[in-house]
Amino acid sequence: MRQNSVRKEGARRRAPHASDRGREDGAHDGAARSRKPSEKGGEPPEGNGRHRRGTSGGERPPRRKRGVLRWSATVLSVLILGTAGAGYLYYQYLNGNIETDDLNLGEHRAPEPTPNAAGQTPLNILLIGSDARDSKANQKLGGAKDTFGSQPLADVQMLLHLSADRTNMSVVSMPRDTLLQIPKCTDPDDGKVYPETGPRYMTNESLGRGGPGCTVATWEKLTNIHINHFMMVDFAGVVSMADAIGGVPVCVDKNIHSRTSSGKGSGLKLKKGTTEIKGEQALQWLRTRYGFEGGTDISRAKAQHMYMNALVRKLRENTGLTSPNKLRKLADKATRALKVDDGLGDIKELYDLGNELKKVSPNRTTMTTMPFEYVGARVIPKPGDAEQLFRLVRDDIPLDGKGKKKPAKEKASDDPAAADDKIAVQVQNGTRTDVEAPVSGRAGVVAQLLAGKGFTKAAPDTSTAPVEEKTVVRYPSKELEGDAQRVAKSLGLPLSAAKKSTDVSGVTLIVGADWREGDAPPKAKKKDDTTPDSADALSGSDKKACMKVDPAYTW
Structure with a gap:
């Protein structure tokens, strides 16, 4: 009521x-x-x-x-x-x-x-x-x-x-x-x-x-x-x-x-x-x-x-x-x-x-x-x-701090992945940060790394890439979920790094700011699940x- x-x-x-x-x-x-x-x-x-209440720009007096x-x-x-x-x-x-x-x-x-x-x-x-x-x-x-x-x-x-x-x-x-x-x-x-x-x-x-x-x-x-x-x-x-x-x-x-x-x-x-x-x-x-x-x-x-x-x-x-x-x-x-x-x-x-x-x-x-x-x-x-x-x-x-939540077990896709050499992968350079320019040629380097792993259809995408803090594999629809998870796994990424998105038209690896150099993405750090002391x-x-x-x- x-x-x-x-x-x-x-x-x-x-x-x-x-x-x-x-x-x-x-x-x-x-x-x-x-x-x-x-x-x-x-x-x-x-x-x-x-x-x-009216509001105005600028700082208010204390x-x-x-x-x-x-x-x-x-x-x-x-x-x-x-x-x-x-x-x-x-x-x-x-x-x-x-x-x-x-x-x-x-x-x-x-x-x-x-x-x-x-x-x-x-x-x-x-x-x-x-x-x-x-x-x-x-x-x-x-x-x-x-x-x-x-x-x-x-x-x-x-x-x-x-x-x-x-x-x-x-x-x-x-x-x-x-x-x-x-x-x-x-x-x-x-x-x-x-x-x-x-x-x-x-x-x-x-x-x-x-x-x-x-x-x-x-x-x-x-x-x-x-x-x-x-x-x-x-x-x-x-x-x-x-x-x-x-x-x-x-x-x-x-x-x-x-x-x-x-x-x-x-x-x-x-x-x-x-x-x-x-x-x-x-x-x-x-x-x-x-x-x-x-x-x-x-x-x-x-x-x-x-x-x-x-x-x-x-x-x-x-x-x-x-x-x-x-x-x-x-x-x-x-x-x-x-x-x-x-x-x-x-x-x-x-x-x-x-x-x-x-x-x-x-x-x-x-x-x-x-x-x-x-x-x-x-x-x-x-x-x-x-x-x-x-x-x-x-x-x-x-x-x-008691009875901490156990990490959820990652679930593999019900859709089986295609053979590695049949999976088309677009590689985008998302290494830009707020203070650093994108690493030049990074998409091409990573595409070659994937090709060396058997993903022979991997290719760099020279279009403007979104900025990503962490490397991610995006896919547009359920039938490509298995393929995206296979790409993620081959790079040592968790299955959760494969994310569905309508912003891509196929399996797309976006190289994030966390992977500006090297042959493999950095291992995810274990999360600190303690309550900050400053929370009193x-x-x-x-x-x-x-x-x-x-x-x-x-x-």
Whole structure:
């Protein structure tokens, strides 16, 4: 059941940018949600139109300090539905609580993962939180009166990856100030088209370019990870669910009071040691930047990871959730807090998802942050390390280093290869790189090598060749797959180097930048399947984790 979006028709004036607003811990985990009086209770909030955010070229001035609730309470909702089974008690009522939106507003999708031997595929869910102040409750919790009803920012972005065999789960957080390219997105409500941005736009601006589906498209463009679902939650939802769960234990190594001399800060005040927090105090914990060591989004993300781990452990133990009434109350509040894609727009789908997630034990859950490096006051994905983390998720390799995925056995073509001297092979020179010109005459040299191996019909192709990082054998149709694999094997290449492509008319060997010299392509290096240290991994079973407090914020 799709409820009306809060986005209004037509173009809007430019709302003040977050850097103009001067928010303190101001961008929080909240979703802009419409409310039906008959289903949500009360009248819809006033001034909840989403103003369009203008963008301009060039560098933006550094944002003034503001915060963000960087934890997605959506994990709570899906786990409780799976753990408690309460959703079926009043199916239609809970269905009426759920609001949906389009999954992906971009033009292209990342490829779906290949099923494992048992036919299972991983599940990827993007958890999004915005800084929207779209209701009186959210305004009271979030503060910053001048931002009421303005364009929200996707200041919480966490990718939850559930392995194909359901034995392990990973969470990857992305810092809100990450600079990247946002793809072309089309608003599903008014048809407005947002063109592709330059390479240095802040990731949190993706939400204002049509909705959460643009944030999903941005993640897929950056990571090439296929995302199955998204979930968003608002301020009020975090507080109400934290109350319903009865509190979550968190730890600080000193007394902490998140408040600056100018009045900024989340207001969190805790004594040294472990404290059970709930309600607004839980929201304060998740928003706190001023007070934790470092005072950055990164330290705040670490605090959110600790909270999520403790929350999941508590849900699995069913602590404080012993009565049907408490379970119903929590299920009600969880579904009211959510905005999801159409694929999760029914309580049955949420229930099934919860059942899948609860199969993973805390000691096989790993929280990470996207490796990054600073560019001024902002960050960019760290070259090498960020792609390494994304590849592990794409390839469904556990981030905890346990039960590593075995390499898939290469499958030979069902179509037998012709005799070597009957296989016509075009050889192209694809040795050009970003910094080096192609090796002159390379196609002819390799064609002669193939002829010496018995492929007497091998011939150089002098037409412009595509640039290839690695040597590859392309073929246009299934009946030539066996021939292409035979060429690859004769050169010592893996069978996977033979790839189907409509860009060629016959078996075509493209000599890549990896084979600029020598009589044979280089042997592929064994992949490093370890999680980068820069991802700052935290195990879900770590009960001793404790946030370090900045001495300037003790009392």
